[in-house]
Amino acid sequence: MRRLYFLVPDAAIGKAVVNELLLAHVEWRHIHVVAKRGTPLGELPDASFWQKSDVIPAMLRAVPMGGGTGILCGLVAVALQPHLVVAGGAVLLASSLAGVGLGVFLGGMVGLNVASTRLKAFEQAIERGELLVIVDVPRDRVDEVTERIHKMHANIEIEATEPRVPAFP
Numbered sequence: 001m002r003r004l005y006f007l008v009p010d011a012a013i014g015k016a017v018v019n020e021l022l023l024a025h026v027e028w029r030h031i032h033v034v035a036k037r038g039t040p041l042g043e044l045p046d047a048s049f050w051q052k053s054d055v056i057p058a059m060l061r062a063v064p065m066g067g068g069t070g071i072l073c074g075l076v077a078v079a080l081q082p083h084l085v086v087a088g089g090a091v092l093l094a095s096s097l098a099g100v101g102l103g104v105f106l107g108g109m110v111g112l113n114v115a116s117t118r119l120k121a122f123e124q125a126i127e128r129g130e131l132l133v134i135v136d137v138p139r140d141r142v143d144e145v146t147e148r149i150h151k152m153h154a155n156i157e158i159e160a161t162e163p164r165v166p167a168f169p
Contacts, residue, residue: 004135014131030136058111066103070096
C-alpha cells in the first residue's frame with residue numbers, strides 16, 4: 001500500500017474527490033481527511049487518531065532502542081550472575097523481547113502527545129482552511145488513482161506519496 005497526500009481548497013471539492021475515489025473502488029476506510037479544528041466536514045471521512053498523531057512512527061523508532069537496551073541488560077545479567085551462563089540464550093532472548101515491548105509501549109506513549117511528523121509539511125495549508133486528503137491505495141493502483149483525481153480536478157496535485165505502515169489503517 002502507498003499513502004497519497006493532497007490538498008483540496010474546500011469541503012465541496014473534497015466531497016467530490018472522495019466520491020470519485022469511491023467510484024474508483026477505493027474503500028471508505030482508506031480515505032482520511034484532515035481539516036483545521038472546528039471545520040465542519042459533513043459526510044467526509046475524518047482522519048482518525050492514528051493518522052493525526054505520531055504513535056506508529058514513534059513505536060517503530062522505539063523497537064531497535066528497546067531491543068538493544070534489552071540485549072545489553074541481558075548481557076550484564078549473564079556477566080554478573082555466572083549461573084545464568086547455562087541459560088544465557090534464553091536470558092538474552094527474554095531480556096531483548098522485554099526491552100522491545102517496553103520500548104514500543106513507551107514510544108507509543110510519547111507519540112500520543114506529538115502531532116504527526118508526516119503532516120508537518122501541510123500545517124500552514126490546513127490552517128488557511130484547506131483540507132488534506134490522505135488516501136491509501138495498492139502500489140499498482142497509484143497511477144490510476146492519481147490520473148483519476150487529475151481528470152476530475154486538474155489543479156489538485158499529489159503532494160507526497162509514501163509507504164503505508166501496515167500495522168493500523
